[in-house]
Amino acid sequence: MNSLWIACPIAFSLACGASFPAPTQHMADAESAHRSAIELGAANQPAAQLHVKLAEEQMSKAKTLMADGDNKDADSLLIRSKADSELALALAREQAATVSVQRAAEKSNATDVTNAAQGAVK
Amino acid sequence: MKTIAAFGLLAVFTGCATVAPPADLLTARDTYDRASHGLAAQLDPADLHAAKDTLDSAEKSFADNGDTQGTRDLAYTADRRTQIAESKARAMQSDQQRAAVVADMNASQTATVRTTSAALGRANQQLATQGAQLQNETQRRMDADKRAAQAAADLAAIASVKQEPRGMVITLSGSVLFASAKSDVLPDAQTKLANVATALSQQDPTSKILVEGYTDSQGGQSFNQDLSQRRAESVRSYLISHGLSADRVTAQGFGMGSPIADNASAEGRANNRRVEIVVTPASN
Numbered sequence: 001m002n003s004l005w006i007a008c009p010i011a012f013s014l015a016c017g018a019s020f021p022a023p024t025q026h027m028a029d030a031e032s033a034h035r036s037a038i039e040l041g042a043a044n045q046p047a048a049q050l051h052v053k054l055a056e057e058q059m060s061k062a063k064t065l066m067a068d069g070d071n072k073d074a075d076s077l078l079i080r081s082k083a084d085s086e087l088a089l090a091l092a093r094e095q096a097a098t099v100s101v102q103r104a105a106e107k108s109n110a111t112d113v114t115n116a117a118q119g120a121v122k
Numbered sequence: 123m124k125t126i127a128a129f130g131l132l133a134v135f136t137g138c139a140t141v142a143p144p145a146d147l148l149t150a151r152d153t154y155d156r157a158s159h160g161l162a163a164q165l166d167p168a169d170l171h172a173a174k175d176t177l178d179s180a181e182k183s184f185a186d187n188g189d190t191q192g193t194r195d196l197a198y199t200a201d202r203r204t205q206i207a208e209s210k211a212r213a214m215q216s217d218q219q220r221a222a223v224v225a226d227m228n229a230s231q232t233a234t235v236r237t238t239s240a241a242l243g244r245a246n247q248q249l250a251t252q253g254a255q256l257q258n259e260t261q262r263r264m265d266a267d268k269r270a271a272q273a274a275a276d277l278a279a280i281a282s283v284k285q286e287p288r289g290m291v292i293t294l295s296g297s298v299l300f301a302s303a304k305s306d307v308l309p310d311a312q313t314k315l316a317n318v319a320t321a322l323s324q325q326d327p328t329s330k331i332l333v334e335g336y337t338d339s340q341g342g343q344s345f346n347q348d349l350s351q352r353r354a355e356s357v358r359s360y361l362i363s364h365g366l367s368a369d370r371v372t373a374q375g376f377g378m379g380s381p382i383a384d385n386a387s388a389e390g391r392a393n394n395r396r397v398e399i400v401v402t403p404a405s406n
Contacts, residue, residue: 072191073191076191076192076194076195079195079198079199080195080198080199083198083199083202083203084202086202086203086206087202087205087206087209090205090206090209090210090213091209093209093210093213094209094210094212094213094216096213097212097213097214097216097217097220098212098213098216100216100217100220101216101219101220101223104220104223104224104227105223107227108223108224108226108227108230111227111230111231112230115231115234119238
Protein backbone atom coordinates (compact mmCIF):
# COMPACT_ATOMS: atom_id res chain seq x y z
CA MET A 1 0.00 0.00 0.00
CA ASN A 2 2.92 2.30 0.86
CA SER A 3 4.53 1.56 -2.49
CA LEU A 4 1.35 2.53 -4.19
CA TRP A 5 1.37 5.95 -2.48
CA ILE A 6 4.91 6.56 -3.67
CA ALA A 7 4.53 5.17 -7.15
CA CYS A 8 1.42 7.10 -8.04
CA PRO A 9 2.84 10.65 -7.73
CA ILE A 10 5.99 9.63 -9.61
CA ALA A 11 3.99 8.12 -12.39
CA PHE A 12 1.79 11.20 -12.51
CA SER A 13 4.77 13.47 -12.61
CA LEU A 14 6.47 11.49 -15.36
CA ALA A 15 3.28 11.42 -17.32
CA CYS A 16 2.89 15.18 -17.12
CA GLY A 17 6.51 15.87 -18.10
CA ALA A 18 6.41 13.44 -20.93
CA SER A 19 3.14 14.90 -22.26
CA PHE A 20 4.78 18.24 -23.17
CA PRO A 21 7.23 17.83 -26.06
CA ALA A 22 10.47 19.80 -26.29
CA PRO A 23 9.60 23.22 -27.82
CA THR A 24 12.15 22.99 -30.61
CA GLN A 25 10.02 24.92 -33.10
CA HIS A 26 9.47 27.76 -30.67
CA MET A 27 13.19 27.75 -29.89
CA ALA A 28 13.94 28.04 -33.62
CA ASP A 29 11.39 30.85 -33.96
CA ALA A 30 12.85 32.73 -31.01
CA GLU A 31 16.41 32.37 -32.30
CA SER A 32 15.39 33.51 -35.79
CA ALA A 33 13.61 36.59 -34.44
CA HIS A 34 16.62 37.37 -32.27
CA ARG A 35 19.01 37.11 -35.25
CA SER A 36 16.85 39.50 -37.28
CA ALA A 37 16.83 42.05 -34.48
CA ILE A 38 20.60 41.84 -34.05
CA GLU A 39 21.21 42.14 -37.80
CA LEU A 40 19.19 45.34 -37.87
CA GLY A 41 21.30 46.83 -35.10
CA ALA A 42 18.70 46.59 -32.34
CA ALA A 43 21.38 45.77 -29.77
CA ASN A 44 22.96 49.18 -30.34
CA GLN A 45 19.80 51.27 -30.11
CA PRO A 46 18.66 52.40 -26.68
CA ALA A 47 14.93 51.80 -27.20
CA ALA A 48 15.41 48.32 -28.65
CA GLN A 49 18.32 47.28 -26.44
CA LEU A 50 16.16 46.36 -23.42
CA HIS A 51 14.02 43.99 -25.43
CA VAL A 52 17.03 42.34 -27.03
CA LYS A 53 18.41 41.68 -23.58
CA LEU A 54 15.08 40.33 -22.33
CA ALA A 55 14.83 38.03 -25.32
CA GLU A 56 18.34 36.72 -24.74
CA GLU A 57 17.74 36.08 -21.06
CA GLN A 58 14.48 34.28 -21.80
CA MET A 59 16.13 32.09 -24.41
CA SER A 60 19.00 31.26 -22.11
CA LYS A 61 16.65 30.35 -19.28
CA ALA A 62 14.50 28.28 -21.64
CA LYS A 63 17.53 26.24 -22.66
CA THR A 64 18.31 25.52 -19.03
CA LEU A 65 14.73 24.49 -18.35
CA MET A 66 14.69 22.22 -21.40
CA ALA A 67 17.88 20.60 -20.19
CA ASP A 68 16.12 19.97 -16.88
CA GLY A 69 13.12 18.55 -18.67
CA ASP A 70 10.78 21.45 -17.91
CA ASN A 71 9.58 21.88 -21.46
CA LYS A 72 6.35 23.64 -20.57
CA ASP A 73 7.97 26.54 -18.77
CA ALA A 74 10.66 26.64 -21.43
CA ASP A 75 7.98 26.97 -24.10
CA SER A 76 6.41 29.85 -22.22
CA LEU A 77 9.72 31.71 -22.11
CA LEU A 78 10.40 31.10 -25.78
CA ILE A 79 7.04 32.59 -26.74
CA ARG A 80 7.95 35.70 -24.74
CA SER A 81 11.48 35.77 -26.14
CA LYS A 82 10.19 35.80 -29.70
CA ALA A 83 7.73 38.61 -28.88
CA ASP A 84 10.52 40.73 -27.38
CA SER A 85 12.84 40.15 -30.34
CA GLU A 86 10.07 41.15 -32.76
CA LEU A 87 9.42 44.29 -30.75
CA ALA A 88 13.16 45.10 -30.72
CA LEU A 89 13.20 44.70 -34.50
CA ALA A 90 10.26 47.08 -34.91
CA LEU A 91 11.88 49.65 -32.62
CA ALA A 92 15.15 49.43 -34.55
CA ARG A 93 13.32 50.03 -37.82
CA GLU A 94 11.49 52.96 -36.26
CA GLN A 95 14.79 54.46 -35.12
CA ALA A 96 16.23 54.04 -38.62
CA ALA A 97 13.19 55.81 -40.09
CA THR A 98 13.58 58.67 -37.61
CA VAL A 99 17.26 59.08 -38.49
CA SER A 100 16.34 59.01 -42.16
CA VAL A 101 13.93 61.93 -41.69
CA GLN A 102 16.57 63.92 -39.84
CA ARG A 103 19.14 63.29 -42.57
CA ALA A 104 16.68 64.28 -45.29
CA ALA A 105 15.92 67.53 -43.43
CA GLU A 106 19.63 68.22 -42.97
CA LYS A 107 20.29 67.52 -46.62
CA SER A 108 17.45 69.82 -47.63
CA ASN A 109 18.83 72.62 -45.46
CA ALA A 110 22.35 72.04 -46.75
CA THR A 111 21.08 72.17 -50.32
CA ASP A 112 19.38 75.50 -49.65
CA VAL A 113 22.56 76.89 -48.10
CA THR A 114 24.69 75.63 -51.00
CA ASN A 115 22.32 77.06 -53.57
CA ALA A 116 22.33 80.43 -51.84
CA ALA A 117 26.13 80.41 -51.57
CA GLN A 118 26.46 79.64 -55.27
CA GLY A 119 24.12 82.45 -56.21
CA ALA A 120 21.19 80.33 -57.25
CA VAL A 121 18.05 82.35 -57.90
CA LYS A 122 15.06 81.28 -55.79
CA MET B 123 -24.65 18.44 4.95
CA LYS B 124 -26.56 20.32 2.24
CA THR B 125 -25.72 23.59 3.94
CA ILE B 126 -22.04 22.76 3.94
CA ALA B 127 -22.16 21.84 0.28
CA ALA B 128 -23.91 25.07 -0.56
CA PHE B 129 -21.34 27.15 1.27
CA GLY B 130 -18.58 25.20 -0.44
CA LEU B 131 -19.95 25.94 -3.90
CA LEU B 132 -20.48 29.59 -2.97
CA ALA B 133 -16.95 29.82 -1.74
CA VAL B 134 -15.67 28.34 -5.00
CA PHE B 135 -17.67 30.79 -7.15
CA THR B 136 -16.77 33.73 -4.99
CA GLY B 137 -13.15 32.75 -5.16
CA CYS B 138 -13.24 32.53 -8.94
CA ALA B 139 -15.05 35.81 -9.35
CA THR B 140 -12.56 37.72 -7.27
CA VAL B 141 -9.41 36.32 -8.88
CA ALA B 142 -7.44 39.39 -9.93
CA PRO B 143 -6.19 39.52 -13.51
CA PRO B 144 -2.45 38.89 -13.83
CA ALA B 145 -0.18 41.92 -14.14
CA ASP B 146 0.68 40.93 -17.72
CA LEU B 147 -2.98 41.13 -18.68
CA LEU B 148 -3.47 44.49 -16.99
CA THR B 149 -0.43 45.87 -18.78
CA ALA B 150 -1.62 44.47 -22.10
CA ARG B 151 -5.04 46.09 -21.64
CA ASP B 152 -3.48 49.49 -20.87
CA THR B 153 -1.10 49.26 -23.79
CA TYR B 154 -3.88 48.34 -26.18
CA ASP B 155 -6.15 51.09 -24.88
CA ARG B 156 -3.40 53.65 -25.49
CA ALA B 157 -2.64 52.30 -28.96
CA SER B 158 -6.28 52.15 -30.04
CA HIS B 159 -6.54 55.89 -29.47
CA GLY B 160 -3.22 56.74 -31.07
CA LEU B 161 -1.27 56.70 -34.29
CA ALA B 162 -1.39 52.92 -34.68
CA ALA B 163 -5.16 53.00 -35.15
CA GLN B 164 -4.70 55.38 -38.08
CA LEU B 165 -1.55 54.12 -39.76
CA ASP B 166 -1.23 50.42 -38.84
CA PRO B 167 -4.71 49.03 -38.15
CA ALA B 168 -3.76 45.54 -39.39
CA ASP B 169 -1.03 44.99 -36.79
CA LEU B 170 -3.21 46.56 -34.13
CA HIS B 171 -6.01 44.17 -35.05
CA ALA B 172 -3.64 41.21 -34.72
CA ALA B 173 -2.64 42.48 -31.28
CA LYS B 174 -6.33 42.74 -30.34
CA ASP B 175 -6.89 39.13 -31.38
CA THR B 176 -4.09 38.04 -29.10
CA LEU B 177 -5.44 40.18 -26.27
CA ASP B 178 -8.90 38.62 -26.80
CA SER B 179 -7.30 35.19 -26.54
CA ALA B 180 -5.66 36.21 -23.28
CA GLU B 181 -8.98 37.50 -21.95
CA LYS B 182 -10.71 34.26 -22.94
CA SER B 183 -7.98 32.22 -21.35
CA PHE B 184 -8.35 34.21 -18.16
CA ALA B 185 -12.12 33.84 -18.22
CA ASP B 186 -11.92 30.13 -18.87
CA ASN B 187 -8.86 29.12 -16.92
CA GLY B 188 -8.01 32.00 -14.59
CA ASP B 189 -4.48 33.24 -13.94
CA THR B 190 -2.53 30.52 -15.68
CA GLN B 191 0.84 30.62 -17.33
CA GLY B 192 -0.91 30.35 -20.67
CA THR B 193 -2.99 33.43 -19.87
CA ARG B 194 0.09 35.39 -18.86
CA ASP B 195 2.01 34.35 -21.96
CA LEU B 196 -0.83 35.39 -24.22
CA ALA B 197 -1.14 38.73 -22.40
CA TYR B 198 2.60 39.30 -22.64
CA THR B 199 2.53 38.57 -26.36
CA ALA B 200 -0.50 40.86 -26.83
CA ASP B 201 1.36 43.68 -25.08
CA ARG B 202 4.41 43.26 -27.31
CA ARG B 203 2.32 43.01 -30.47
CA THR B 204 0.51 46.20 -29.53
CA GLN B 205 3.82 47.98 -28.99
CA ILE B 206 5.00 46.65 -32.36
CA ALA B 207 1.91 48.18 -34.02
CA GLU B 208 2.67 51.50 -32.32
CA SER B 209 6.31 51.39 -33.37
CA LYS B 210 5.45 50.52 -36.97
CA ALA B 211 2.95 53.40 -37.05
CA ARG B 212 5.63 55.83 -35.87
CA ALA B 213 8.02 54.47 -38.50
CA MET B 214 5.36 54.94 -41.18
CA GLN B 215 4.84 58.50 -40.02
CA SER B 216 8.59 59.11 -40.28
CA ASP B 217 8.60 57.60 -43.77
CA GLN B 218 5.79 59.95 -44.77
CA GLN B 219 7.65 62.92 -43.34
CA ARG B 220 10.84 61.91 -45.12
CA ALA B 221 8.97 61.53 -48.42
CA ALA B 222 7.47 65.00 -47.94
CA VAL B 223 10.88 66.52 -47.19
CA VAL B 224 12.45 64.84 -50.21
CA ALA B 225 9.56 65.90 -52.44
CA ASP B 226 9.84 69.49 -51.21
CA MET B 227 13.59 69.44 -51.68
CA ASN B 228 13.30 68.05 -55.20
CA ALA B 229 10.62 70.57 -56.13
CA SER B 230 12.66 73.39 -54.67
CA GLN B 231 15.80 72.16 -56.43
CA THR B 232 13.97 71.86 -59.73
CA ALA B 233 12.53 75.36 -59.38
CA THR B 234 15.91 76.75 -58.41
CA VAL B 235 17.62 75.08 -61.36
CA ARG B 236 14.94 76.37 -63.71
CA THR B 237 15.13 79.92 -62.37
CA THR B 238 18.91 79.94 -62.25
CA SER B 239 19.13 78.56 -65.77
CA ALA B 240 16.84 81.28 -67.01
CA ALA B 241 18.91 83.94 -65.24
CA LEU B 242 22.07 82.41 -66.63
CA GLY B 243 20.57 82.41 -70.10
CA ARG B 244 19.69 86.08 -69.79
CA ALA B 245 23.17 86.88 -68.50
CA ASN B 246 24.76 84.98 -71.38
CA GLN B 247 22.53 86.77 -73.85
CA GLN B 248 23.47 90.11 -72.31
CA LEU B 249 27.12 89.15 -72.35
CA ALA B 250 26.90 88.16 -76.02
CA THR B 251 25.19 91.45 -76.85
CA GLN B 252 27.80 93.42 -74.97
CA GLY B 253 30.54 91.43 -76.66
CA ALA B 254 29.08 92.18 -80.07
CA GLN B 255 28.73 95.86 -79.18
CA LEU B 256 32.31 95.93 -77.95
CA GLN B 257 33.51 94.29 -81.12
CA ASN B 258 31.55 96.77 -83.22
CA GLU B 259 32.91 99.68 -81.21
CA THR B 260 36.45 98.37 -81.52
CA GLN B 261 36.02 97.92 -85.24
CA ARG B 262 34.48 101.38 -85.56
CA ARG B 263 37.40 102.95 -83.73
CA MET B 264 39.92 101.00 -85.77
CA ASP B 265 38.20 102.18 -88.94
CA ALA B 266 38.10 105.76 -87.67
CA ASP B 267 41.77 105.64 -86.72
CA LYS B 268 42.60 104.21 -90.11
CA ARG B 269 40.63 106.90 -91.88
CA ALA B 270 42.19 109.60 -89.75
CA ALA B 271 45.66 108.29 -90.48
CA GLN B 272 44.87 108.14 -94.17
CA ALA B 273 43.38 111.63 -94.08
CA ALA B 274 46.42 112.95 -92.27
CA ALA B 275 48.68 111.34 -94.85
CA ASP B 276 46.60 112.80 -97.68
CA LEU B 277 46.71 116.23 -96.10
CA ALA B 278 50.43 116.00 -95.51
CA ALA B 279 50.87 115.43 -99.22
CA ILE B 280 49.08 118.64 -100.17
CA ALA B 281 49.61 120.99 -97.21
CA SER B 282 51.64 121.64 -94.14
CA VAL B 283 50.14 119.66 -91.28
CA LYS B 284 51.22 119.81 -87.67
CA GLN B 285 49.81 118.82 -84.31
CA GLU B 286 49.40 121.57 -81.75
CA PRO B 287 47.74 121.61 -78.33
CA ARG B 288 44.64 123.16 -79.91
CA GLY B 289 44.43 120.34 -82.46
CA MET B 290 45.60 119.49 -85.95
CA VAL B 291 46.64 122.60 -87.90
CA ILE B 292 46.62 122.57 -91.71
CA THR B 293 48.42 125.56 -93.17
CA LEU B 294 47.71 126.64 -96.73
CA SER B 295 49.65 129.39 -98.43
CA GLY B 296 47.59 132.52 -99.14
CA SER B 297 49.55 133.10 -102.34
CA VAL B 298 48.42 129.79 -103.72
CA LEU B 299 44.76 130.20 -102.76
CA PHE B 300 44.09 133.83 -103.61
CA ALA B 301 45.11 136.61 -105.99
CA SER B 302 46.60 139.67 -104.35
CA ALA B 303 44.05 141.59 -102.24
CA LYS B 304 41.29 139.17 -103.33
CA SER B 305 39.25 136.64 -101.42
CA ASP B 306 38.00 134.33 -104.19
CA VAL B 307 39.68 130.95 -104.32
CA LEU B 308 41.82 130.71 -107.46
CA PRO B 309 40.77 128.03 -109.96
CA ASP B 310 44.18 126.34 -109.71
CA ALA B 311 43.82 126.15 -105.93
CA GLN B 312 40.34 124.66 -105.95
CA THR B 313 41.60 121.14 -106.64
CA LYS B 314 43.94 121.40 -103.73
CA LEU B 315 41.21 122.75 -101.48
CA ALA B 316 38.85 120.01 -102.69
CA ASN B 317 41.41 117.42 -101.59
CA VAL B 318 41.60 119.14 -98.23
CA ALA B 319 37.79 118.99 -97.96
CA THR B 320 37.84 115.30 -98.80
CA ALA B 321 40.53 114.60 -96.22
CA LEU B 322 38.64 116.56 -93.56
CA SER B 323 35.46 114.64 -94.27
CA GLN B 324 37.37 111.47 -93.32
CA GLN B 325 38.12 112.89 -89.89
CA ASP B 326 36.04 112.34 -86.77
CA PRO B 327 32.62 113.74 -87.75
CA THR B 328 32.19 115.24 -84.29
CA SER B 329 35.36 117.33 -84.49
CA LYS B 330 35.15 121.10 -84.94
CA ILE B 331 36.87 122.99 -87.78
CA LEU B 332 38.00 126.59 -87.49
CA VAL B 333 39.24 128.38 -90.62
CA GLU B 334 41.62 131.17 -89.69
CA GLY B 335 42.72 133.86 -92.16
CA TYR B 336 46.05 135.79 -91.85
CA THR B 337 47.76 138.50 -93.92
CA ASP B 338 51.19 140.04 -93.99
CA SER B 339 51.88 143.51 -92.65
CA GLN B 340 51.51 145.28 -95.96
CA GLY B 341 48.55 147.70 -96.07
CA GLY B 342 46.36 149.00 -93.33
CA GLN B 343 45.24 146.99 -90.38
CA SER B 344 41.55 147.44 -91.10
CA PHE B 345 41.97 146.35 -94.69
CA ASN B 346 43.99 143.33 -93.68
CA GLN B 347 41.48 142.36 -90.98
CA ASP B 348 38.65 142.55 -93.47
CA LEU B 349 40.62 140.68 -96.13
CA SER B 350 41.62 137.89 -93.74
CA GLN B 351 37.99 137.52 -92.63
CA ARG B 352 36.70 137.33 -96.20
CA ARG B 353 39.36 134.80 -97.17
CA ALA B 354 38.54 132.64 -94.12
CA GLU B 355 34.83 132.85 -95.04
CA SER B 356 35.63 131.96 -98.62
CA VAL B 357 37.50 128.82 -97.60
CA ARG B 358 34.74 127.89 -95.15
CA SER B 359 32.12 128.20 -97.90
CA TYR B 360 34.21 126.05 -100.19
CA LEU B 361 34.61 123.34 -97.57
CA ILE B 362 30.88 123.35 -96.83
CA SER B 363 30.11 123.16 -100.54
CA HIS B 364 32.27 120.06 -100.66
CA GLY B 365 30.40 118.11 -98.00
CA LEU B 366 31.44 119.38 -94.61
CA SER B 367 28.63 120.26 -92.22
CA ALA B 368 28.13 124.00 -91.73
CA ASP B 369 27.66 123.36 -88.02
CA ARG B 370 31.19 122.05 -87.73
CA VAL B 371 32.97 124.78 -89.65
CA THR B 372 33.53 128.38 -88.48
CA ALA B 373 35.71 131.14 -89.92
CA GLN B 374 37.64 133.97 -88.33
CA GLY B 375 40.06 136.59 -89.72
CA PHE B 376 43.10 137.68 -87.70
CA GLY B 377 44.52 140.27 -90.11
CA MET B 378 48.26 140.74 -89.74
CA GLY B 379 48.24 139.19 -86.27
CA SER B 380 50.16 136.09 -85.19
CA PRO B 381 52.85 136.25 -87.92
CA ILE B 382 54.86 133.09 -88.32
CA ALA B 383 57.71 134.74 -90.20
CA ASP B 384 59.51 138.07 -90.48
CA ASN B 385 57.44 140.56 -92.48
CA ALA B 386 60.64 142.39 -93.43
CA SER B 387 61.45 139.92 -96.18
CA ALA B 388 59.38 138.91 -99.15
CA GLU B 389 59.67 135.26 -98.20
CA GLY B 390 58.55 136.00 -94.65
CA ARG B 391 55.53 137.96 -95.82
CA ALA B 392 54.63 135.16 -98.21
CA ASN B 393 54.63 132.73 -95.28
CA ASN B 394 52.51 135.08 -93.18
CA ARG B 395 49.84 135.25 -95.92
CA ARG B 396 48.10 132.05 -95.08
CA VAL B 397 44.96 130.21 -94.12
CA GLU B 398 45.08 127.82 -91.19
CA ILE B 399 42.46 125.14 -90.76
CA VAL B 400 42.34 123.97 -87.14
CA VAL B 401 40.66 120.62 -86.47
CA THR B 402 39.70 120.27 -82.81
CA PRO B 403 38.38 116.99 -81.35
CA ALA B 404 34.88 117.31 -79.88
CA SER B 405 36.12 116.46 -76.39
CA ASN B 406 38.42 119.49 -76.33
